[in-house]
Amino acid sequence: MPGERSITETERMVRAKLGDTPIRHEQMAMVGNIHRAAAAVRQHVENSVLRGSDLTWTGFVVLWVVWIWGEMETRQVAEEAGISKGTLTGVARTLESRGLVRRTEHPTDGRRVLLALTDKGEAQMHSLFPEFNAEEAFVAEQLSDEECLQTADALRRVVVQIEAHGEERRMQLLDGAPPVPRRSGRRPKA
Structure with missing residues (x-):
């Protein structure tokens, strides 16, 4: 763990x-x-x-x-x-x-x-x-087989929510601005 x-x-x-x-x-x-x-x-x-x-x-x-x-x-x-x-x-x-x-x-x-x-x-x-x-x-x-299927279904719905509405939510949160570019772990040398 x-x-x-x-x-x-x-x-x-x-x-x-x-x-x-x-x-x-x-x-x-x-x-x-x-x-x-x-x-x-x-x-x-x-x-x-x-x-x-x-x-x-x-x-x-x-x-x-x-x-x-x-x-x-x-x-x-x-x-x-x-x-x-x-x-x-x-x-x-x-x-x-x-x-x-x-x-x-x-x-x-x-x-x-x-x-x-x-x-x-x-x-x-x-x-x-x-x-x-x-x-x-x-x-x-x-988990029982039924609980496995229920959990898989619940997680599938989480993924579908993000796929269907995640971009719209991001646009709302960022006021339409593009996200800040990702950075690698490297930082410029001083």
Whole structure:
């Protein structure tokens, strides 16, 4: 589990710290627990299954996207994997050096790049995914099949809300201004 404190202890401390602050506690708990659960699952799966295959979570997700959808443009892979194109470039180079993916020029536009699994990458996903899924079952062990479906549906609705209305909300919050550009972790040298 990420961090030293239990989820119950964290929730108790948050309630004590915020006290009468007028916030929506239930929604805060839901979003906080999405993050905490995702981090715990990611860390567990990386340490139990992926490390043995010398893969990171992000590397696995990239392989998964290309395994499911087939050959596709790198910008689409990055979007589906929820990572930046810059991050994908590094991950794809690593996966390519291990013989799991191949990068090729787009047939009509040399500026675009396609990503596909190699035979070795296909074999890797066929052998690795059952192990990955066994850990999915392990982390959901406290839930019934019905609770798993209900949770999946609730999370799907969270995603749909953001996909359908997130841009409109961002525009409202920023008064129509574009978001501040993301910065890398690097800062200018003094």
